[in-house]
Amino acid sequence: MAIPFMSEEWAVALKDAINTNDAYREAAATWEGDFYFIAELGDGSTKTIYLDLWHGECRDAFVVNDASVKTPEFEVSGKIPAWKKVLAKQVDPIQALITRQLKLKGNMAKVLRAVKAAQELVNSATKVPTEFPE
Amino acid sequence: MWIFSSPRIVFGEDALNYLEELRGRRAFFVTDANMVRLGFVERVQKHLRAAGLESAVFADVEPEPSLQTVRRAAEQMAQYQPDWVIGLGGGSAMDAAKAAWLLYECPTADPAAINPMETYGLRQKARLVAIPTTSGTGSETTWATVLTDTDIGMKLSMGTHELTPDLAIVDPSLVTSMPPRITADTGMDVLTHAVEGYTSTMHNDFSDGLCLKATALVFQYLPRAYANGQDMEAREHMHNAASIAGLGFGNSMAALAHAMGHSLGAVFHVPHGRSVGLFLPYVIEFTANGGGTRYADIAKFLDLPAEDEAQGAASLVAAIRDLQRRIDFATSVQQLGVDREDFEAALPKLIANAEADNQLFFNARFANSEDLAKLFMCAYEGRSVDF
Numbered sequence: 001m002a003i004p005f006m007s008e009e010w011a012v013a014l015k016d017a018i019n020t021n022d023a024y025r026e027a028a029a030t031w032e033g034d035f036y037f038i039a040e041l042g043d044g045s046t047k048t049i050y051l052d053l054w055h056g057e058c059r060d061a062f063v064v065n066d067a068s069v070k071t072p073e074f075e076v077s078g079k080i081p082a083w084k085k086v087l088a089k090q091v092d093p094i095q096a097l098i099t100r101q102l103k104l105k106g107n108m109a110k111v112l113r114a115v116k117a118a119q120e121l122v123n124s125a126t127k128v129p130t131e132f133p134e
Numbered sequence: 135m136w137i138f139s140s141p142r143i144v145f146g147e148d149a150l151n152y153l154e155e156l157r158g159r160r161a162f163f164v165t166d167a168n169m170v171r172l173g174f175v176e177r178v179q180k181h182l183r184a185a186g187l188e189s190a191v192f193a194d195v196e197p198e199p200s201l202q203t204v205r206r207a208a209e210q211m212a213q214y215q216p217d218w219v220i221g222l223g224g225g226s227a228m229d230a231a232k233a234a235w236l237l238y239e240c241p242t243a244d245p246a247a248i249n250p251m252e253t254y255g256l257r258q259k260a261r262l263v264a265i266p267t268t269s270g271t272g273s274e275t276t277w278a279t280v281l282t283d284t285d286i287g288m289k290l291s292m293g294t295h296e297l298t299p300d301l302a303i304v305d306p307s308l309v310t311s312m313p314p315r316i317t318a319d320t321g322m323d324v325l326t327h328a329v330e331g332y333t334s335t336m337h338n339d340f341s342d343g344l345c346l347k348a349t350a351l352v353f354q355y356l357p358r359a360y361a362n363g364q365d366m367e368a369r370e371h372m373h374n375a376a377s378i379a380g381l382g383f384g385n386s387m388a389a390l391a392h393a394m395g396h397s398l399g400a401v402f403h404v405p406h407g408r409s410v411g412l413f414l415p416y417v418i419e420f421t422a423n424g425g426g427t428r429y430a431d432i433a434k435f436l437d438l439p440a441e442d443e444a445q446g447a448a449s450l451v452a453a454i455r456d457l458q459r460r461i462d463f464a465t466s467v468q469q470l471g472v473d474r475e476d477f478e479a480a481l482p483k484l485i486a487n488a489e490a491d492n493q494l495f496f497n498a499r500f501a502n503s504e505d506l507a508k509l510f511m512c513a514y515e516g517r518s519v520d521f
């Protein structure tokens with residue numbers, strides 16, 4: 001049963017997928033940094049999830065309705081088709097960032113040094129059966 | 135969305151004369167001591183004086199420039215307040231010039247975090263001229279800069295479109311004294327840029343033709359430039375090829391041979407072109423074994439047998455190995471004199487470095503940790519890649 005993208009259920013499923021991915025645990029062993037993942041919908045609204053990634057583990061993941069709840073180190077935002085392409089592995093996450101399909105707020109160099117972790121994060125997300133809004 | 139960036143390129147005999155058309159007050163050189171010793175700085179200064187520009191020189195750039203060196207250059211630049219910055223030398227000097235210029239324009243920027251997503255607003259104080267004295271890195275036409283952070287012992291390969299030089303002076307008279315070994319190493323870097331730029335996942339209509347042309351120029355002229363440094367026709371075409379390949383891969387990214395080459399270079403201190411050029415044929419075999427690639431296009435352009443992708447890739451690899459033999463280029467890591475025990479001991483570090491290199495991502499076939507381990511061993515022993 002597919003889970004709606006960026007829903008509370010999706011956030012929980014993503015957290016589980018990350019925490020059961022040994023390759024991510026290894027690749028992100030030294031990673032310290034939390035994120036907002038922001039999906040921009042066709043009607044101008046946005047959906048945001050917060051992701052706390054720490055030393056190869058996802059410590060927390062939940063839907064954020066008020067952006068001031070957290071002040072994460074990074075924000076990745078993009079339209080639904082861009083997220084879809086990344087999660088379908090048609091475009092790798094770094095490529096999506098440098099071609100500005102996804103936008104990053106935060107220290108890009110830190111992310112560029114964690115390419116393997118970024119890829120394993122995406123690999124984890126692909127394990128979540130996702131239903132995208134039209 | 136993607137951006138194609140290019141400087142104005144002045145090339146050919148007497149290209150340096152173009153500097154006399156610069157308008158401004160003062161220029162600041164970022165270069166190395168060798169450029170002063172060879173009289174190249176003085177030659178450039180002469181043209182600047184004719185244009186009415188005074189100049190100051192920072193000649194402390196080391197072979198793998200550090201962030202620390204870049205900061206020192208930027209401090210001196212800020213004191214001198216130039217309206218032109220001149221990066222003169224090989225890739226190291228030009229890369230250091232780019233980063234120091236960025237700090238001069240934008241003192242609060244973190245040079246370790248230069249990235250294409252941010253806007254820096256350069257060119258408020260000065261513009262950048264790049265003058266290469268090797269035919270290799272193509273830094274004169276790219277927006278990339280490779281620096282070493284000595285605090286964390288890692289190479290940082292970064293860039294932003296704004297760092298594309300305003301002007302590239304591609305004058306072949308600056309490369310006639312390049313020794314054969316450096317000619318071979320830097321020439322193989324050009325070939326690797328061209329082939330990886332054509333086959334990377336970021337390849338595009340704007341860069342394809344440049345990559346193909348640069349590939350053909352290397353096959354035609356590198357053996358001649360290597361055999362006879364005074365062969366001016368070969369020197370000029372190789373010098374052009376480096377800038378053309380820079381435009382090609384600079385606008386489409388390099389790939390796995392660069393990820394592996396940066397890694398080997400950092401651990402065993404192998405010159406850049408020697409390590410990326412060594413890995414190139416292995417990477418082609420690996421990528422072609424994964425199926426759809428674009429090597430057949432390159433082979434066809436070179437008039438090599440290319441009935442299908444597999445044959446195209448195989449004939450391109452054979453042509454590269456033949457070229458390597460003609461320029462006495464090492465075809466295995468073993469031939470570089472690296473001890474097997476040392477290499478095997480360093481393997482985890484080599485893999486980790488390559489996996490932290492963003493060029494890894496732009497290869498048409500992704501190499502995971504096991505693939506990298508096997509690739510490094512194939513390249514060590516000089517064995518063809520059969521997986």
Ligand SMILES: [Zn+2]
Nearest residue numbers: 271323327410
């Ligand atoms: Zn290179």
